[in-house]
Each structure stands twice: as structure tokens, then as C-alpha cells.
Amino acid sequence: MEKKLFSIVGFLIIATIASIVLFSGGCSKENKSSTEAEVIQDISSLKAENANSATIQIECAGTCENNEICGARWNIPSGIIECTCSGCVMSITKDNPSDRSTASRSDMEKIAAHFVDYLYREHGTQNYLITNYKQTFYDLAEYIEINYILNDDPSEIFSLTFLSKFESTDLKAPPHTVLVDCHGSCDTSAEKCVEVYNTNTGEVYCKCQSDNCKMKIEEVK
Numbered sequence: 566m567e568k569k570l571f572s573i574v575g576f577l578i579i580a581t582i583a584s585i586v587l588f589s590g591g592c593s594k595e596n597k598s599s600t601e602a603e604v605i606q607d608i609s610s611l612k613a614e615n616a617n618s619a620t621i622q623i624e625c626a627g628t629c630e631n632n633e634i635c636g637a638r639w640n641i642p643s644g645i646i647e648c649t650c651s652g653c654v655m656s657i658t659k660d661n662p663s664d665r666s667t668a669s670r671s672d673m674e675k676i677a678a679h680f681v682d683y684l685y686r687e688h689g690t691q692n693y694l695i696t697n698y699k700q701t702f703y704d705l706a707e708y709i710e711i712n713y714i715l716n717d718d719p720s721e722i723f724s725l726t727f728l729s730k731f732e733s734t735d736l737k738a739p740p741h742t743v744l745v746d747c748h749g750s751c752d753t754s755a756e757k758c759v760e761v762y763n764t765n766t767g768e769v770y771c772k773c774q775s776d777n778c779k780m781k782i783e784e785v786k
Contacts, residue, residue, distance in 0.1 A: 619661035623698040627653040634717050636694025641681060644673030646698060669700065671707045671729040671740050672785075679785045680711065683725070683744060692716050706730045707740075726760060727785065742785040747771040749778040 625637045629650035636653070637646050648655050661667060685691050696719075697712040709727040729740035747760045751773035758778035761770055771778045 617663035617665065619663065619665045619667050619702045620659070621667055621700050621702075622658040622660075623655060624696070625649065625653045625655050629653055634694055634714075634719065636696055636714070637698065638693070638695065639677040639680065641677055642674050644675075644677040646695065649694065665702060667700075667702055669702075669707060670731060670736065670738075671709070671727075671742060675785055676709065676727050676729075676742060679744065680725075680727075683783070684713075684715070688715055690715055696722060704734060705732075724759065744781075744783045744785060746781045746783075747778060748781065749775070751775050751778055 623637065623646060625635055625648035627635045627648075627650075629635050629652050633650055636649050637655070638649060639645070640647050659667065681691055681693075684693055693713050693715055694717070695711055695713050697710075699710040701708040701710075707729045709729075710724065711726070712722055712724045714722055725744060725746045727742055727744055729742040731738045731740055745760055747758050749758045751758050752775050753773075756773035756775075758775070759772050760780075761772045771780050
């Protein structure tokens with residue numbers, strides 16, 4: 566199954582912006598903009614402050630009646646993730662060696678609504694299924710990775726990520742959330758235009774270094 570653009574496997578991007586930012590620059594290392602450089606620097610600082618993390622991964626698997634595809638959808642406006650049918654079983658995997666809280670401080674209602682709106686703006690459809698949802702919790706940030714398919718077509722898997730940053734550990738501190746998306750093509754078919762988070766360096770970048778592979782950063786409001 567071919568995995569198509571936009572993905573990340575880590576935790577990742579902070580845009581210090583006051584209004585919506587749409588950044589579409591090539592992902593070659595020689596072509597990084599000052600905005601992307603600032604984002605990468607912010608991530609490195611965040612990683613140093615939040616060495617220990619916890620993750621929750623959610624998947625729905627099984628068989629639905631009436632040829633419906635098993636998967637998950639966001640309940641709007643509650644932000645709750647639901648499996649699509651009774652024959653579709655939800656599995657939840659936790660990795661929490663530091664025993665930190667995994668109660669989300671992100672505004673999940675806003676994130677869910679922004680996700681659906683983004684799919685409509687980018688793909689012209691709101692017919693989606695989430696195939697994998699992963700949320701990582703840091704002291705001052707939460708990182709959400711979403712793999713999804715469109716229009717009941719499992720042959721193409723898309724992905725995108727959300728990052729919520731908090732100014733303090735105060736539970737009332739409002740989050741600043743951005744969406745990060747790599748999209749386009751690579752120079753060879755063996756490469757993927759997806760987001761990558763290097764846990765060793767804290768660097769975030771598009772996996773293939775091609776001018777045709779673009780990174781987009783968008784603030785969630």
C-alpha cells in the first residue's frame with residue numbers, strides 16, 4: 566500500500582506566528598527559509614526541555630457490514646474519535662515509561678474541525694477515514710500524527726501532523742497549535758515526500774531533499 570505524502574513520525578514544529586502562516590518552500594537543505602529555520606530551532610529547544618514523553622496510539626480494525634470500510638472518524642464538534650461500525654474494534658496502545666499524564670491539554674475540538682476543513686480545502690472532500698492516530702505528550706507540547714485515506718480508497722494513505730505548544734505546565738495555559746504538512750514529489754520513486762522528526766537532533770524536515778517536495782505550516786485558530 567503506497568503511503569502518500571504528508572507524514573511524520575515524531576514531534577515537531579513550532580511556528581512563532583501571530584496570524585495564519587502558509588509556508589510553501591522547497592525542501593532542499595540549500596533552500597530552507599528563515600521561517601523554517603526558526604521552527605527547527607524552536608523544536609530543538611523544546612526537545613531539550615522535554616526529554617521524557619508518553620505516547621498513545623489508536624487504530625480501528627475489523628470488518629463492517631454493507632461493504633463499509635473499517636476506520637475511525639472524528640466526531641464534530643466534540644473532538645472524540647470513533648470507530649465506524651460495531652464490527653470495527655478500537656485498539657489503544659500506550660508507551661509511558663515516565664508515567665506522565667496523558668490527559669490532553671490540546672483543544673481537540675478545534676483540531677478536529679481544522680482537520681476536516683483542511684481536507685476539504687486541500688482535497689475537495691470530507692469523506693475520510695483515520696487509519697492510525699498517534700499522540701505524544703511532552704511537558705510543554707503535544708504532537709499528533711494522523712494517517713488517513715480519502716473517499717474509501719485504501720490504496721493511498723495520506724498523513725499530516727498537529728503540534729500544540731504550551732507556555733507553561735499550568736493546565737489553564739492556552740495552547741498554540743500548528744498543522745505541518747509535506748507534500749509533492751521526490752526525485753526517485755523509492756523516496757517519500759513526508760515529514761520526518763529526528764529525535765536525536767530535534768530537526769524537522771521533509772524526508773526527500775527535492776525542490777518538488779514542499780513543507781506547509783498553518784496555524785490552527
